Amino acid sequence: MSRNRQLSAGRGVYAFLGAAVLVSVFPLYWTLVAASRNNTDIHSVPPILLPGANLLHNIGQAFSQTDMGLALLNSLIVSSLVTASVVLTSTFGGFAFAKLPFRGSRPLLATVVATMMVPTQLGIIPLYIMMANWFHWADHLQALIVPAAANAFGLFFMRQYLVTSLPDELLDAGRIDGCTTRGLVRHIVLPTARPAMSVLGMLTFMATWNDFYWPKVVMTQQNPTIQLTLSELASGYIKDYSLVLTGALVASLPVIAVFLLMGRQIIDGIMQGATKG
Template sequence: MTSSSKKIFITIAAAILAVWVVITVIPLYWMVIGSVQDTQASATFQPKMFPDMWSSAPYERFFGKTLAWRWLLNSLIVSSVLTVTNLFFASMAGYAFAKLKFPGRNAIFWVLLSTMMIPAQVTLIPLYVLMINVFQLGDSYTAIILPTIVSVGNIFLMKQYMSTLPTSLIHAARIDACSEFGIFYKIILPMAKPGLAVLAIFTFVASWNDFFWPLLVTNSNEMRTIQVGLANFKFAESTDYGAIMAGASIGALPMMVLFFSLQRYFLQGITIGAVKG
């Protein structure tokens, strides 16, 4: 490829990426703009790119007419607990499958992977019956959290990541009489920070955005998460689009903060295994 053709290719690629960025950002921008318009503009659901009048009324209506703070607290509790439990169990399981040798290791790992081929819709009804009828855990944090306390996908992610870590350090630590827990805590976890950051981002975002399962197992308005609460935020005669946009903006804020605070580790994690040259 000549120098001129390379420049043309780079220019076309940059133009395509710029168009893609605009298409991606416009809905988010429209959501934020729709949440700061006056009542009349919000009612017509015709937000302008540059509003004539800025107003905090949609946020006041959203927090004043709903249990928004409780919904946000529920989502924060569920997402934080699931992130911590997945980091803990998935990292331990990933280390065991990647670096430890024990009978049936490969068989257990492949059995776990095979469960990923089962559609979630197949296990949804048995899981619902188990949580509600057998364990009597309906309308509780436990019912929301327990089924996804650790996922096979996260175990697979950590296993693949920890397979790239040097085994020589583990052997050296064993020679120095370091326990397996000490090796895991003092050697493996510090080296696995990029992978753990990726896992934390994926788990928190997935838990925060989860809608269907919290909708099934919660009945009261007090136990709803922010996504379920927004879906049920309706009025008898009209729809308050401004307040809904305000709620959606508030609901998206924690994910943005999490991603930008951990983006350095995220970028390191997704490039693991790339060919250097």
């Protein structure tokens, strides 16, 4: 692309973007400040804008007042299993839609895309009835894992990637060598799909970790995810804001860490999805 022919940024552009980044980052920085101080400090006028020394004490408090350890473990288990399942099912299905000829593939793909429009909330009442009365899974982790085991976004995302990134010649060569379809998947598709799989994995992990509505419906404070524990921290009548924001910090740290480590790939993934979709 003609990047070197793009207009070069002037001071105004830097200033505006700098302000945008500041507005984006500041609330999270403020969370760190509040989580490392006490309730009185947060309420001082003019506000104190530098971190204090109370962070470890607050984290200890948050862990002793709620089931935060259990919640973190639950969220880790659910997010990891959902991510593994979504990445695998999406890669297999995406490969089939991208490269395998089969009857009905076009209308079926259109169906996949159409289902992305259906709001998840529409089925939440029956879904709860199914989980609670039929399967007796309410308040069990499988109620969060099984319904999320595959989704249309992931399937379409992998399909879009493999259509362009997986050369037909490679597959034909594999067929001539006598590969079964499973052999093709193992030796050609999985290695080719790896970059897109890692982007999808990160996006899925973050979305699952952050999910609030469905866990709120089907789980209780006896067996919470981290987002539920966080809302529990905030539901007391008299709030200790340094404690609430400590919870927000603990709940956000894992995804922010993933983001800082793999941010560049996530950006590429979002932008590629935009132009190909």
